[in-house]
Amino acid sequence: MPGLAASVNTPFYQQHWQQIHLPLLKQRQTELWVCHLQCRVPAIAGNKWLKLKYHIQHIQQYEKTGILTFGGAFSNHLAAVAAAGKAFGFQTHAIVRHDGAVLNPTLAACQEQDMQLSFVSPQQYRQRQQSGYLATLQQQFPDWLLVPEGGTSPLGVKGVAELQLNNTPAGAADLICCATGSGGTVAGLALGHPQTAVLGINVVKDPSLPEQITALAPHQHNWQLAADCSGLRYGQFDAATLQLCLQLSQQDLPLEPVYTGKALQTLLAALREGHIKTGQRLVFFHTGGLQGLDGMLQRQRITQEQYQQIKSAELRLWHQFG
Ligand SMILES: Cc1ncc(COP(=O)(O)O)c(C=O)c1O
Structure with missing residues (x-):
């Protein structure tokens, strides 16, 4: 794609908001807003x-x-x-x-x-x-x-810290949540939102992760990590996680079960179990990763029909945003 070389400083993505509706959210008087970053190069979407x-x-x-x-x-x-x-x-x-x-x-x-x-x-x-x-x-x-x-490096964290997730269409967030692997995203979000609680759902289970995040965001105390609720090791997922991805694809929210699906499932479980207060506005940062579905299909870990269902949700989502 010629012409991009000079444009690293011009806006490269558009930020979009999508409100998710579920009976659990209604019961707990909770708003859930998903933030999507639509990139000029789709493979560089998410975080x-x-x-x-x-x-x-x-x-x-x-x-x-x-x-x-x-x-x-x-x-x-x-x-x-x-x-x-x-x-x-x-x-x-x-x-x-x-x-x-x-x-x-x-x-x-x-x-x-x-x-x-x-x-x-x-x-x-x-x-x-x-x-x-x-x-x-x-x-x-x-x-x-x-x-x-x-x-995940100081340069990576600096870029994430520029993202503003407090500007949902309904107002500021009470809690910002994302899937966590190497920790750079949580560190950057914590730095960029010093007044807001940030929750990383740890899908990789590296015991040194808290230490690494602390090194990247040394003076931030507004972040926490939670283990993903499936208990499975990185890359594995169960039927319940896939089911949530399929269910939410019906609201045009495309998720894959290794990062974003597992993380959102854990956030909802925490809400259901009372670990998250009622009446809050939650923001879930969609960190991308949908390319991973291709490998899951190839290894027959999802069916062609399931793959299509999530991919069509992705198409509809970007279509909505024009
Ligand atoms: C889709 C997706 N979500 C979340 C993450 C976790 O981000 P981080 O490694 O910054 O914790 C990754 C890894 O970069 C990812 O690919």
């Missing part, structure tokens, strides 16, 4: 543009060759970095955690956008935060910007 914006600006400013980053074989972050490289005219290289998967739809899309892929074993992948390993990589790729997994 991805926010986390990448300042990395891209850094590349342009310091004339770096490209971004070298890390991710799993179905990573939304890798898909977004590959699309950003293509759109903004820089090279991309990924160190991919190889779990025996052959090329899947996510990695195929990355390659189509000219991302170079280097596969490493899960053991090697564990070195991704070690300074010695990173120094060696930086020597091998001297003019490249190394971006941590998930785009």
Whole structure:
């Protein structure tokens, strides 16, 4: 997409609000507003543009060759970095955690956008935060910007902190909620909304996450993490989560069951169980990730019909917003 290279500072997305209606919300006199970011490059939707914006600006400013980053074989972050490289005219290289998967739809899309892929074993992948390993990589790729997994770095957090989620059509939020993996989104939202409570639903279950978020947002005390209510490990989901995704697709809310579906399910469970006060206005930040549905379909973890149902909701949503 020529012409984007100079435009990292011009608005790249539009923010849209969608109110969700459910009997539980009515019973608990609770408003639920979902915030969507509609990006000029759809693969960089959700939290991805926010986390990448300042990395891209850094590349342009310091004339770096490209971004070298890390991710799993179905990573939304890798898909977004590959699309950003293509759109903004820089090279991309990924160190991919190889779990025996052959090329899947996510990695195929990355390659189509000219991302170079280097596969490493899960053991090697564990070195991704070690300074010695990173120094060696930086020597091998001297003019490249190394971006941590998930785009979670001070630059990523700075981009997320710019998002304003207090401006729902009905007024300010009492609680802002999102799915949490590497912690950059929660850290940025907490920084950007110092007067509002921020809840991250932890779908990855990394015990070092609170420490990492504290390092990224050292003086913020307005965030909390909650474990996702399915209790399943990252990437796994149960019938109830998928069912919620399908149910909400009927209100034109597209969710996938690994991040946003699990997180919203946990938020609703917390409301049902009385962990969230009644009478509040809740904001759920839609962090994207819908590309992951392609891999779920390929592995037959969802049916063609379920896939279509959620994809049609996505189409209707963007159509509504014009
Ligand atoms: C769809 C989706 N939601 C939420 C997250 C979690 O964001 P973070 O890694 O910043 O916690 C990710 C990972 O970036 C994601 O891909």
